[in-house]
Amino acid sequence: xxxxxxxAVQRRTYLVFISTVFLxxxxxxPIFLTGCGGGQTPEYTLLVSVEPAGAGTVFFEPSGPSYKxxxxxxxxxxxxxxxxxxxHWTGSLTGNENPADIVMNANKSVxxxxxxxxxxxxxxxxxxxxxxxxIVGGGEGAGPVEIELTPQPSPGWIFAEWTGDxxxxxxxxxxxxxxxxxxxxxxxxxxxxxTGTITFRRSGSGVAGATVTIVKSEDGTKIDSTETDxxxxxxxxxxxxxxxxxxxxxxxxxxxxxxxxxxxGGESFRADLIMQEPTTPGEDTTPPSLQITGVTSGQxxxxxxxxxxxxxxxxFPPDNFYIDIGAESNIHSFRFTGDSSNVVLxxxxxxxxLSFIYxxxxxxxxxxxxxxxPVTIKNDASPGNPLTMKKRLRVVAxxxxxxxxxxxxxxxxxxxxxNSPLHQKGxxxxxEDISITAAEARSACYVELRWEKEFSDNSGFLGYNVYRxxxxxxxxxxxxxxxxxxxxxxxxxxxxxPDVTPGVRLYYKVVPYSRGGVEGSGQTQWVVPLGRFExxxxxxxxxxxxxxxxxxxxxxxxxxxxxxxxxxxxxxxVAEDPRQAASYLLVTIDKNETSVVYDDVYENPDDxxxxxxxxxxxxxxxWDVVYAEAVRIYDYAxxxxxxxxxxxxxxxxxxxxxHSTEGQGSYxxxxxxxxxxxxx
Numbered sequence: 001x002x003x004x005x006x007x008a009v010q011r012r013t014y015l016v017f018i019s020t021v022f023l024x025x026x027x028x029x030p031i032f033l034t035g036c037g038g039g040q041t042p043e044y045t046l047l048v049s050v051e052p053a054g055a056g057t058v059f060f061e062p063s064g065p066s067y068k069x070x071x072x073x074x075x076x077x078x079x080x081x082x083x084x085x086x087x088h089w090t091g092s093l094t095g096n097e098n099p100a101d102i103v104m105n106a107n108k109s110v111x112x113x114x115x116x117x118x119x120x121x122x123x124x125x126x127x128x129x130x131x132x133x134x135i136v137g138g139g140e141g142a143g144p145v146e147i148e149l150t151p152q153p154s155p156g157w158i159f160a161e162w163t164g165d166x167x168x169x170x171x172x173x174x175x176x177x178x179x180x181x182x183x184x185x186x187x188x189x190x191x192x193x194x195t196g197t198i199t200f201r202r203s204g205s206g207v208a209g210a211t212v213t214i215v216k217s218e219d220g221t222k223i224d225s226t227e228t229d230x231x232x233x234x235x236x237x238x239x240x241x242x243x244x245x246x247x248x249x250x251x252x253x254x255x256x257x258x259x260x261x262x263x264x265g266g267e268s269f270r271a272d273l274i275m276q277e278p279t280t281p282g283e284d285t286t287p288p289s290l291q292i293t294g295v296t297s298g299q300x301x302x303x304x305x306x307x308x309x310x311x312x313x314x315x316f317p318p319d320n321f322y323i324d325i326g327a328e329s330n331i332h333s334f335r336f337t338g339d340s341s342n343v344v345l346x347x348x349x350x351x352x353x354l355s356f357i358y359x360x361x362x363x364x365x366x367x368x369x370x371x372x373x374p375v376t377i378k379n380d381a382s383p384g385n386p387l388t389m390k391k392r393l394r395v396v397a398x399x400x401x402x403x404x405x406x407x408x409x410x411x412x413x414x415x416x417x418x419n420s421p422l423h424q425k426g427x428x429x430x431x432e433d434i435s436i437t438a439a440e441a442r443s444a445c446y447v448e449l450r451w452e453k454e455f456s457d458n459s460g461f462l463g464y465n466v467y468r469x470x471x472x473x474x475x476x477x478x479x480x481x482x483x484x485x486x487x488x489x490x491x492x493x494x495x496x497x498p499d500v501t502p503g504v505r506l507y508y509k510v511v512p513y514s515r516g517g518v519e520g521s522g523q524t525q526w527v528v529p530l531g532r533f534e535x536x537x538x539x540x541x542x543x544x545x546x547x548x549x550x551x552x553x554x555x556x557x558x559x560x561x562x563x564x565x566x567x568x569x570x571x572x573x574v575a576e577d578p579r580q581a582a583s584y585l586l587v588t589i590d591k592n593e594t595s596v597v598y599d600d601v602y603e604n605p606d607d608x609x610x611x612x613x614x615x616x617x618x619x620x621x622x623w624d625v626v627y628a629e630a631v632r633i634y635d636y637a638x639x640x641x642x643x644x645x646x647x648x649x650x651x652x653x654x655x656x657x658x659h660s661t662e663g664q665g666s667y668x669x670x671x672x673x674x675x676x677x678x679x680x
C-alpha cells in the first residue's frame with residue numbers, strides 16, 4: 001500500500017475519533033502503528049563533484065560511495081584555495097548549510113559550489129581554534145560578498161573576540177568583503193564563557209530584549225550586564241572561578257535567576273532561563289533564591305539522596321519546584337509545604353560518572369530560580385556487561401498552536417476538545433502575538449522519543465542515556481536519562497529544550513547502560529520539526545445570511561508544507577435543545593484541498609457526516625474546524641500485514657485557545673450563519 005493510499009484509509013478511523021472526541025473528549029489519536037518490516041535493504045550510490053574544479057574538496061561521513069537505504073551521509077565542503085569560499089550545493093542537495101546531511105533513499109548526485117572572492121580575506125588566529133567560512137550573500141567574482149565566519153575553538157578554549165576589520169563576539173559573524181581585509185579570531189583559555197537562551201515558558205520562543213545581569217552570589221555585586229538578541233540569546237566573558245548568579249528582567253515578565261554558576265578557564269557554561277508572565281502584573285518581580293541542603297557542589301552521591309529545598313522569596317510565597325538528575329527535560333514536580341520541602345532522589349537508576357542535579361522553583365507570581373549542582377554518581381562499582389539495543393526508536397516532533405504550551409518547567413498536557421465546539425459565540429478578540437515556542441510565535445515545539453522495553457531483569461540493565469546532535473556524526477550532547485512507561489512496556493524521553501526548532505534536523509541517539517554506567521550499543525534516529533500550522537475559516541462568513549441548506553464550508557491555512565493534512569469539522573444547530581451536531585473528517589495529501597460540502601450524498605462510504613441532520617430554512621447554525629493537523633513522515637517501514645510502522649514523524653497541530661477555559665478550533669472562528677428562507 002502506498003503512502004498516498006495510507007492517508008486515504010485513515011478517514012474512517014479519524015471519523016470515529018472526531019465523533020467520539022466531540023462527545024466525551026479523548027486524547028489525540030496516535031499516529032504510530034505496530035508491526036515489523038522485512039526484506040533486503042537496497043543500496044544507493046552518492047556521487048559528489050566540485051565546481052570549479054580545484055577550488056575545494058568534499059569529505060564524506062561515513063565514506064562511500066555506496067550506502068544502504070536510509071543511511072544519513074554528512075558532507076563537509078572545505079576550500080583548498082584562499083581565493084575561494086564555499087557557496088552552495090546543487091543537485092540532490094540544495095542550500096548552503098555546511099556541513100550538510102543527505103538521506104540515501106535513492107541514487108544521488110551532489111555538486112559543491114565554491115565562489116571566487118573578488119578581494120583578499122586574510123584570517124589570523126590567536127590561541128587555539130579555527131574559522132569556517134561560507135558565502136551567504138552578494139555576488140561572486142569582482143563584487144562585494146557577504147561571508148559567514150564561524151569560530152571553532154579547540155577543546156579547553158573559548159572564542160573571545162574578533163579584531164581587525166571585524167569586531168565584537170558574534171558567532172557566527174557576517175563580514176561584508178568589499179575590499180581586501182584582515183581579521184583576527186582570538187581564542188582564550190584564561191576566561192570563562194557564560195551563554196544561554198531565555199525562553200517564554202519551557203519550550204518557548206526566545207525572550208528578546210531581556211536584561212541579563214551577572215552578580216556575585218555572595219553579596220550581589222554587579223559584574224556585567226547585556227541584553228538578549230532577537231532569539232533570546234545572550235553571552236558573557238567572565239573571570240573563572242567566581243561563583244555568580246544571572247538575573248533576567250524585562251517589563252511585563254516575572255523575574256528569573258540562574259543561581260550558583262562556577263566556570264573554569266576555557267569552559268563554556270550554558271545557562272538557559274525560563275520567564276513567565278506574572279500572575280499579578282505590577283507586583284514584585286524579584287526572582288527568588290534557593291537554599292539546598294543534603295548535597296554540595298562536586299559531591300559524590302550514591303543510593304538514595306535526601307534533599308531539603310528552601311525558597312527565599314520577596315513579596316510572594318513559594319509555589320512549586322521541579323527537580324531531576326542529569327537532565328533539564330524530564331522533570332519531576334513537587335509543591336512547597338511552607339517555604340521548604342524535603343525530596344528523596346534515587347540515584348541507582350542513573351549511570352555512574354559526572355552528572356548534575358537540576359532544580360527550577362517558582363513563587364506565586366511566577367518569579368523563577370534555577371540551579372544546576374554538579375555531582376558525581378558513584379553506585380555499585382562492579383561493571384556490568386555492555387548491552388546491545390535492538391528495538392528501533394520512534395521519534396515524533398510536535399508543534400502545537402497558541403496556548404498549548406509547556407507550562408513552567410514541566411509539560412502541561414492539553415485536554416483535547418475539553419469543551420463543546422462552541423468555543424466562540426462570535427468573532428474572537430485579536431490574539432496577542434506572544435511567542436511561546438522554540439522558533440515561532442503562538443506555538444510550542446518539542447520532541448518525544450519512544451521505544452519498546454527489551455532487556456530482562458537479570459541482564460544487568462539499569463537504563464538508557466539519551467543524546468542529541470545537529471549532525472549524524474556528532475558531537476553528541478547528553479540530554480539525560482530515559483523514563484519508563486510501565487503500563488505500555490516502553491521507555492521514553494521528551495526533549496523540551498530551546499534547541500528544538502522547526503526546520504532544523506535533529507539527531508537522537510539512545511544507548512543502554514548497565515552496572516557501573518557501562519554503555520553498550522544503541523539506536524539513532526532523526527527528525528525535522530514542522531513549523532506552526534494555522535487554520536482560519538472563510539465561508540460561509542460569520543453572520544452570513546441566506547446561506548444554502550447544503551453549504552460549502554471553506555477554510556484556509558498558512559501554507560505549511562506537509563505530506564498529509566487532517567481537518568475535523570463540526571456543524572451545530574445553535575438554538576435547539578438538545579443541540580444537533582454533525583462531524584466530518586477530511587484527510588488529504590493536497591494542501592489546497594480546504595473545503596467540504598455539508599451533504600448526505602456520498603461517493604465513498606468513508607466520506608460521511610457523522611450525525612448528519614437536515615438544515616432548516618431561516619435558522620442559525622455554527623461551524624468550525626475543531627481539529628487541524630499537518631503531518632510529515634520521514635522514516636517508516638511496511639509491516640507484514642500490509643500496514644506501516646513510523647519511526648520519524650513531525651506533527652503540527654493548529655490549535656487555538658487556552659485548553660483549560662476554551663475548546664480548540666480555527667483561529668478566527670467559530671462562525672455563525674443563517675440559512676436561506678423558504679422560497680428565496
